[in-house]
Amino acid sequence: xxxxxxxxxxxxxxxxxxxxxxxxxxxxxxxxxxxxxxxxxxxxxxxxxxxxxxxxxxxxxxxxxxxxxxxxxxxxxxxxxxxxxxxxxxxxxxxxxxxxxxxxxxxxxxxxxxxxxxxxxxxxxxxxxxxxxxxxxxxxxxxxxxxxxxxxxxxxxxxxxxxxxxxxxxxxxxxxxxxxxxxxxxxxxxxxxxxxxxxxxxxxxxxxxxxxxxxxxxxxxxxxxxxxxxxxxxxxxxxxxxxxxxxxxxxxxxxxxxxxx
Numbered sequence: 001x002x003x004x005x006x007x008x009x010x011x012x013x014x015x016x017x018x019x020x021x022x023x024x025x026x027x028x029x030x031x032x033x034x035x036x037x038x039x040x041x042x043x044x045x046x047x048x049x050x051x052x053x054x055x056x057x058x059x060x061x062x063x064x065x066x067x068x069x070x071x072x073x074x075x076x077x078x079x080x081x082x083x084x085x086x087x088x089x090x091x092x093x094x095x096x097x098x099x100x101x102x103x104x105x106x107x108x109x110x111x112x113x114x115x116x117x118x119x120x121x122x123x124x125x126x127x128x129x130x131x132x133x134x135x136x137x138x139x140x141x142x143x144x145x146x147x148x149x150x151x152x153x154x155x156x157x158x159x160x161x162x163x164x165x166x167x168x169x170x171x172x173x174x175x176x177x178x179x180x181x182x183x184x185x186x187x188x189x190x191x192x193x194x195x196x197x198x199x200x201x202x203x204x205x206x207x208x209x210x211x212x213x214x215x216x217x218x219x220x221x222x223x224x225x226x227x228x229x230x231x232x233x234x235x236x237x238x239x240x241x242x243x244x245x246x247x248x249x250x251x252x253x254x255x256x257x258x259x260x261x
Contacts, residue, residue: 001065002076003077003178004100005030005044008258009056010091012129012239017050017059026050026092030061033087034108037080038069045245048113049197053238057116060246060253062106096256104252106127112174112247114191115200118240121125131185132240137202138186139209144180145217146210149224150176150190150203159206161198161235169196170226178207189244206233 007030015023019031024191027044034042046061066073074080077097084094118131127133132229150173175191175205188204206223207214215233 002100002102002104003031003065003097004093004104004106005061005063006094007056007059007061008095009059010130011050011055012070013091015052016054016097017046017048017056021051021080026056028094029089029143030257031086034063037083037087038066038073039154040064040066045106047110048195048243050236050243051198051201051241053129054241054243055203058245059243060110060248061257062100062104068178068254093198098253098256100253109247110250110251111247111249112191112193113243114175114183114189114240114245115195115246117188117190117200117204117236118181118242119186121135129239133236134208134237135248136212137209139213140178140180140211142213142217143207143211146207146215146220147176147178149217149220154224155227156196156199156224158223158229158232159199159202159204160196160229162229165205166196171196171199176203200241201235202237202239204230204240209233 009026011026017026019027031042031044034044039209041063041168042063044063045063046050047059050056070077081094081097084225119134120131121134123133153172156171157167160166166185172193173190175189176190178186180186188207190200190203200215210217
């Protein structure tokens with residue numbers, strides 16, 4: 001039985017989503033809990049990678065459950081949600097599990113993904129690890145002008161981590177905006193069909209340079225034309241980044257959990 005899992009997690013103490021040999025990851029913790037519940041290995045494929053310290057307000061993964069999983073181990077998938085949430089640590093929560101077609105794929109069938117990045121200026125212990133603190137004033141108007149250059153179907157190689165094994169660096173960025181959400185607090189939102197490794201953090205780091213007057217908004221087209229990671233700014237920290245939503249064709253998957261949390 002193939003299922004899609006909707007989940008949310010605080011990535012602070014994890015070395016990203018993807019299982020690694022010498023570091024704790026979200027995938028490892030989830031797979032271990034599922035193996036205990038269902039009585040055997042349950043490999044999980046996520047909708048994409050998240051880096052160390054990065055969070056997911058909404059994440060989708062698929063897994064192949066044993067044929068007798070529902071009936072022998074749990075009576076319903078709703079019961080599986082309850083039991084897994086009881087087994088998982090407090091920083092990972094399952095929103096829903098539902099059966100899908102045998103070829104449905106959490107990563108390759110996704111048609112849109114959205115991220116947000118949170119920043120703050122004043123020291124706040126309650127934002128530590130959940131938002132990135134910045135020093136100095138920001139020219140938000142300049143950042144907004146720079147964001148407009150990002151909304152395009154284009155080559156985002158300059159914002160891709162060097163050495164990544166991406167088959168293509170073309171992305172369709174459909175939305176990019178910067179807004180103030182409170183006193184000395186800001187949020188960057190970006191939506192695209194796909195994202196490259198480290199892409200959002202590299203974009204945020206570059207936009208911060210624009211906001212601090214180190215670059216102009218008109219530098220963005222030149223940065224993209226270079227197709228060189230060294231042309232863009234330093235990547236922003238992982239703690240401010242959240243995967244926010246993932247969309248699928250309705251005939252592949254219709255989420256029951258909240259799309260935007």
